[in-house]
Each structure stands twice: as structure tokens, then as C-alpha cells.
Amino acid sequence: MPSMKTSLRSRVLVLTAALAFILPIAQGTVDEAHDYAMEAATPFVEQGYTVREDYWNGEVVSGQKLAIKHQLFKGNEYAFWLGTANPDCELELAILDVKGQPVHMERKAAKQTVSVRVNPPKTGTYTVVFSVKSKTERGVTWALAYGYR
Amino acid sequence: MPLLCGVFATGLAFGQGSSAGVEKFEGGKFPGFVVDEVVVPVPSEIFAVLDKLGSPNWKDELRKIKLPETSDRIELSLVFGDVVAEGFVAVQAQDKQTVEDIGRDVINLAASLGLTKAVRPHAQSILDAVKKNDWKGVRKELDQTQTTVRASMQEMRDDDLSQCVSFAGWLRGTASVTSVISKACTEDRAELMNQPMLVEHFTKSIAGMSPSARKHPSVAAIAKGLLKIRQDMESKDGNISQDKVNSIKATCEELLTLINKPEPKKGK
Numbered sequence: 281m282p283s284m285k286t287s288l289r290s291r292v293l294v295l296t297a298a299l300a301f302i303l304p305i306a307q308g309t310v311d312e313a314h315d316y317a318m319e320a321a322t323p324f325v326e327q328g329y330t331v332r333e334d335y336w337n338g339e340v341v342s343g344q345k346l347a348i349k350h351q352l353f354k355g356n357e358y359a360f361w362l363g364t365a366n367p368d369c370e371l372e373l374a375i376l377d378v379k380g381q382p383v384h385m386e387r388k389a390a391k392q393t394v395s396v397r398v399n400p401p402k403t404g405t406y407t408v409v410f411s412v413k414s415k416t417e418r419g420v421t422w423a424l425a426y427g428y429r
Numbered sequence: 430m431p432l433l434c435g436v437f438a439t440g441l442a443f444g445q446g447s448s449a450g451v452e453k454f455e456g457g458k459f460p461g462f463v464v465d466e467v468v469v470p471v472p473s474e475i476f477a478v479l480d481k482l483g484s485p486n487w488k489d490e491l492r493k494i495k496l497p498e499t500s501d502r503i504e505l506s507l508v509f510g511d512v513v514a515e516g517f518v519a520v521q522a523q524d525k526q527t528v529e530d531i532g533r534d535v536i537n538l539a540a541s542l543g544l545t546k547a548v549r550p551h552a553q554s555i556l557d558a559v560k561k562n563d564w565k566g567v568r569k570e571l572d573q574t575q576t577t578v579r580a581s582m583q584e585m586r587d588d589d590l591s592q593c594v595s596f597a598g599w600l601r602g603t604a605s606v607t608s609v610i611s612k613a614c615t616e617d618r619a620e621l622m623n624q625p626m627l628v629e630h631f632t633k634s635i636a637g638m639s640p641s642a643r644k645h646p647s648v649a650a651i652a653k654g655l656l657k658i659r660q661d662m663e664s665k666d667g668n669i670s671q672d673k674v675n676s677i678k679a680t681c682e683e684l685l686t687l688i689n690k691p692e693p694k695k696g697k
Contacts, residue, residue: 330473330565330568330569332468332471332572333569333572333573333575333576334468334469334572334575334576335468336464336466336468338464340462344461344462345460345461345462346461346462346463347461347462347463347464348463348464348466349463349467349626350467350468351469351470351624351627353470353474353475353478353621354478354617354620354621355477355478355481355482355617355621356474356477356478402620402623402667403620403621403622403623403624403667404623404624404626405625405626409461411461426468428474428477429477
């Protein structure tokens with residue numbers, strides 16, 4: 281017959297395991313995702329890019345494609361930085377014109393980030409399409425920031 | 430800043446197999462979510478292009494803003510957006526005195542809106558940066574001020590006021606841009622006015638406001654003005670004529686005059 285101490289420890293372990301199964305496991309926040317995006321932005325800032333203080337962020341199902349419409353001005357060079365707080369993710373990021381043609385260049389992937397540059401051929405609305413796919417998590421965080429020079 | 434994801438399909442769709450992981454447009458429904466949050470460019474994004482295309486006299490574009498004596502929060506929010514955008518013009522003109530005045534106006538307006546705690550650090554940073562001729566720093570703080578004010582308003586469930594800050598700032602920025610373009614209009618410069626998505630976003634924002642905000646005289650006038658601006662931006666190839674640039678400029682100026690000189694309330 282188990283001792284009282286062992287029995288209590290077993291009950292705590294079983295309860296903890298049950299809670300871990302039921303509750304979503306937090307893997308970072310959207311603020312952390314933004315921190316990663318800003319990490320990716322750092323070398324660009326050194327090259328003269330101005331980072332916008334306003335940005336997009338959220339939580340989404342792993343692998344779900346997202347699209348954002350954004351105004352770009354011909355004559356500026358832009359860079360977009362996508363970050364996630366979730367480790368072991370595949371990040372995709374593309375900038376498309378009104379016809380859905382890609383206009384970005386120099387895609388760079390690093391730990392929990394991806395960045396692209398774009399010189400818009402015309403002033404107008406472009407679509408930023410991206411996704412964050414985790415190998416282990418059902419939900420992921422993301423933050424998308426941009427800069428210009 | 431937490432943002433919501435919109436859940437509606439667009440007309441875009443994507444195929445597989447193009448180079449370097451890039452997907453090509455093929456038609457059909459977009460297999461994902463369209464995030465409906467719009468990040469509005471700050472005036473300095475367009476000013477930067479104008480500087481590359483010529484040497485505008487930014488001092489000519491400065492305007493003196495007299496803060497209205499009002500407790501109307503919509504009017505105050507509109508003026509706030511106008512003042513911050515004026516700050517961006519002052520940075521282009523490298524006019525220290527105007528930037529200092531704007532820093533103080535920002536503090537006063539924030540007090541009237543109950544946002545002193547959120548805004549004061551940024552306003553102080555603006556004043557500190559301008560003393561050091563740190564124009565990049567001033568620009569960054571103006572951007573942060575606007576972002577912080579909008580976020581604070583959203584936290585206070587004052588989304589209507591947040592939108593007022595946004596489109597008033599856009600109107601002021603656009604008034605400057607069209608003024609510069611009209612003085613030396615070229616196709617490259619006029620093309621900068623190809624912003625129908627932003628105008629539609631502002632129009633949609635106003636339509637989504639509370640009835641009392643939508644019916645506010647200034648907001649109603651702005652809604653009407655935005656429709657006119659959207660028509661002027663209509664173009665098959667993104668090229669916008671000088672006449673249309675001048676028309677956009679005139680509409681923006683009219684609306685800014687209204688924002689800065691609100692009609693006196695009846696019955697007072």
C-alpha cells in the first residue's frame with residue numbers, strides 16, 4: 281500500500297499532466313514575436329532603414345496563411361520583418377503586387393524570423409502574404425513590422 | 430499592440446512550385462485570413478520620396494496651428510492628428526522652434542484628452558531630441574506618440590477617437606504632399622497620390638463609428654471629403670493628373686480649416 285506522501289505526489293503528477301493536456305501551452309507572446317522581428321530589423325537599421333513604430337501582430341493556427349494589404353510608395357526601399365516567439369518554425373513571407381506577382385527580393389531567414397526587401401515598381405497597394413508553421417505547436421504567435429529608406 | 434484578424438476571403442489564390450518558395454497568383458479564393466488592420470504610413474514616408482525627386486522647400490509647407498478652445502473630444506483628437514503630422518513637416522523643414530511648439534501642443538492636447546501619462550514621455554523626448562538636432566529621433570518620437578495615443582484610446586474603448594487621430598494626420602500629410610507636388614508636378618510625384626486603399630480604409634472606419642461620432646459635423650464633412658478624394662484618385666494605371674492633385678489638395682485644405690476652426694456650438 282503506498283504511503284500518504286507517495287499517493288499525494290502521484291495525485292499531483294496526474295493532475296498536472298491532465299492540466300497540461302487540457303490547457304494550451306503558452307509558447308511566448310506576441311510581444312516576444314515583435315522582439316524577434318526587431319532583432320531581424322537591426323542590421324537594416326544600420327543600413328539606414330527607419331523602422332515604423334506601428335506594426336501588426338497576432339496569434340494564429342500553425343501554418344495558416346495570412347494576408348495584409350499595405351500602401352507602398354515608389355522611390356522608397358522597404359523591408360518587412362516577420363518574427364515569431366515559437367521556436368522550430370518555418371516562416372514564409374512574400375510581397376505581391378495588385379496582379380498577385382511577387383515583387384520582393386533578398387529573402388533572409390534566421391532563427392524565428394524572416395525578412396524581405398522590396399523596391400515597389402509603382403506607388404499603390406501591395407499584399408503581404410505570410411505564414412508561420414510550427415513543427416510542434418498548434419497555435420503560433422507572429423509579428424510583422426516594416427521599415428523604409 | 431494586440432490586433433484582430435479579419436476573417437474574409439479575398440480574390441487571391443496561390444499555386445505551388447515557383448522559384449525560391451514564392452507563390453504565384455492563379456485566381457480563386459485566398460486560402461487564409463486577411464488581416465483587416467491597416468497600418469497607415471506616416472507623412473515622412475512620402476516626404477522621403479519627394480526629397481529624392483527634388484528639393485522641396487519644406488519651410489513653405491509649415492502651418493501655424495492654433496489649438497481650439499474646446500472640450501469636444503472628437504475635435505481634440507482631430508487636432509491631435511493634425512499637430513503630429515505638422516511635426517513631421519517641421520522635421521523636414523528642420524525648424525526647431527516649430528518642433529518645440531508642437532511638442533508643447535502635444536502635451537496640452539494630451540492633457541485635454543486625459544492621456545498625459547502616456548504621451549508626456551514621448552513629448553519630452555521630442556523636445557530633448559530637437560535640442561540635439563536629432564531629427565531622426567524627433568521623427569521616431571512623433572511616430573511613437575501617434576502610435577501610443579491610438580493604442581491608449583483603443584484601450585479606453587475610444588476607437589472612434591483613435592480613427593480621428595489617424596485620418597486627420599493623413600489629411601495634414603496629404604495637404605503638404607499635394608502642395609509640394611502642385612508646385613512642380615511630374616508623373617513620378619503625382620503617382621504618390623495613388624492611395625485608394627487608404628482612403629477606402631478611412632471611409633470604412635467612419636462608417637463603422639458610433640452614430641454620434643459619425644454625425645459629428647467635422648467627421649461628416651471628412652466622410653464627404655474622402656469620397657471626393659477617392660474619386661480624384663480614380664485612375665486605370667495609377668497615374669494621377671495635376672488637376673486631380675490640385676483637387677485633392679483643395680479638399681484636404683478645406684477639411685483641415687474645418688478641423689482647426691470648428692463651428693461654435695449652437696445655443697451657447
